[in-house]
Amino acid sequence: MSDSCGSCSSAQGGGCSGGGCAESPEELKLKKTLGRIKHKIVVMSGKGGVGKSTVATNIAVALSQAGKRVGLLDVDVHGPSVPRLLSLEGQQPHIGSEVIEPISWSRNLWVMSLGFMLPSKEDAVIWRGPVKMGLIKQFVQDVAWGDLDYLIVDCPPGTGDEPLSTLQTLGQDAHAVVVTTPQGVAVDDVRRSVSFVRQLGNPLVGIVENMSGFACPDCGAVHNIFNSGGGEELAKEMGTKFLGRIPIDPEVARSGDEGFPLVKVDHDSATAQAMNAVIKHMLDLADALQENKEMPKVDEVNSENGRVRIAIPVVQGQLCMHFGHCEQFAMVDVDSELKSIISTHFETPPPHEPGVIPAWCADQKVNLVIAGGMGAKAQSMFTDRGVRVITGAPSLEPEAVVKQYLDGSLVTGANTCDH
Ligand SMILES: Nc1ncnc2c1ncn2[C@@H]1O[C@H](COP(=O)(O)OP(=O)(O)OP(=O)(O)O)[C@@H](O)[C@H]1O
Incomplete structure (x- = not known):
């Protein structure tokens, strides 16, 4: 067995043929299910009770009201609240020999929750990690989700087994939304959630600050009775969207x-508008994917004997959102035929002056730059030197960015520096 086979599940199950790993029927089923879902969004929080299930449910309902086909999966095995939030308590999904039918909430919103499987809402679930992980996989792979525009997953709080299993099951293109409240403790927990998502190499849509200010039922205005802004500051600090x-x-x-x-019963209040502003970011993911289609494929980029050098501006080990302010460039060499990374090394660029870095990158034999933000002038200077440019990439470790680019899952957002 080759070294690279050691950690794969086929190998652990004894099904590796040695000349490449054959996928098990379960893995093929999972791949097929995921292939029919355009966007996977995992709603997480560092701390319990911050409104994660409320936000996840409202996102799912608002997207379905916008005409999207949506699945809502509640994997909060210790406190499944989605059935209550959608008046679906007591419903029993039909379980066939091969598939489980999700409960239909509307014409285009389907729901699955552990809450449907428990005999009564007082029942507690005491399961160890591997059982929970198996259940989450089953809820994705064995549920007849069909073709979905979005699968929204409500995860239990923290950075334990369930969020880990959820992100691993859904794959590297699953996006995370982290919900926090303005208080310091919640914000610290969220910092951990953001790092957790980044360590797994998944992109973040961004951070939502819930319970921020008080919407007065009498006058309709929002009063800042406690501190607010913690989530926004954290988003800035961590280089993600607020x-x-x-x-x-x-x-x-x-x-x-x-x-x-x-969002179903109220469209006009300050709170409904605030929720819809959050949901707009999920709708924008579809536009980002559209832009992605214009992205040059690795075999369309200039190369030297099939070896493409990709330069990524980095600060503190992660893609730097502002191209001109990076500390170093990660030079990631890839095999354009095998679509795999050959090697990575880091270079310190000369001081930032107009035109200097494009010329320096060309001297370093760079074929493609993947950046967060970059001005139009710098982009055209690269293009003039035969160096292709992708902007709007997420702030991840450089090899994680390149892996997503190579397997086609890199989702780009707005160019954060479009002057
Ligand atoms: N913006 C809000 N304004 C008022 N109440 C809210 C708001 N957001 C959530 N809540 C309420 O706070 C409580 C907790 O919300 P929710 O169950 O969504 O949190 P959670 O983070 O999913 O909790 P858990 O950690 O138990 O999964 C609920 O009673 C909910 O109705």
């Missing part, structure tokens, strides 16, 4: 208790 603030609103709690998500 998706917006949602105030504390008694209507959110009431509509949740009654099983009608706020």
Whole structure:
């Protein structure tokens, strides 16, 4: 068995043929299911009770109201609350010999939750890690989700088995949304969640600050009774997007208790508008994927005997969102035929002056630059030297960015420096 086979599940199950790993029927089934889902969004939080399930449910409902085909998966094995939030308590999904039918909430929103499987809502679930991990995989692979525009996953809080298993099952193109409240402790926990997502190499959509200010039921205005802005500061510090603030609103709690998500029953209040502003970022993912289609494929980029050098500006070991302010460039050499990384080394660029870095990159035999933001002038200077440019890449470790680029899962957002 080759070294690279050692960690694969086929090898561990004894099914590796040695000349390349044959995928097990389960792995093929999972791949097929995931191949029919355009966007996977995992809603996480560092801490419990910050409104993660409320946000996940409202995202799913709002996307379905926008005409998208949506699946909502509640993998909070210790406190599944989605059935209550959608008035689906007591529903029983049909379990066939090969598939489980999700519960249909509307014409284009389907739901699966462990809550449907428990005999009563008082039942506690005491399962160890491997059982929970198996269950999460089964909920993705064995549920008849069909063709979806979005699968929204409500994860338990923290950075334990369930979020790990969820992201590993859904794959490297699953995006994370991290929910926090403005308080310091929650913000610290979120810092851990963001690092966790990055370590796994998954992209983040960004951070939502829930329970931020108070929406007065009498005058409709939002009052900042406690601190707010912690989530926004953290997003800035961690180089990710701030998706917006949602105030504390008694209507959110009431509509949740009654099983009608706020975005279904209210379109005009400050809170409904705040939620819709957050959801707009999920809708923008589709546009980003569209832009991605224009991305040059690795075999369309200039190369030297099939070896393409990709330069990524980095700061503190991760892609730097501002091209001109990077500390170093990671030079990642890839085999354009095998679509694999050959080697990575780091180079310190000369001081940033207009035109200097494009010339220096060309001297370093760079064929492609993948950056967060880059001005139009710099882009054309690269192009003039035969160096292709991709902008709007996420702030991840350089090899994680290149792996996503090579397997076609790199999702680019807005060019953060488009002057
Ligand atoms: N913006 C808000 N305004 C008022 N109440 C809210 C708001 N967001 C959430 N809540 C309420 O806070 C409580 C906790 O919310 P929710 O269950 O969504 O949190 P969670 O982070 O998913 O919790 P858990 O850690 O238990 O999974 C619920 O009663 C919910 O109705």
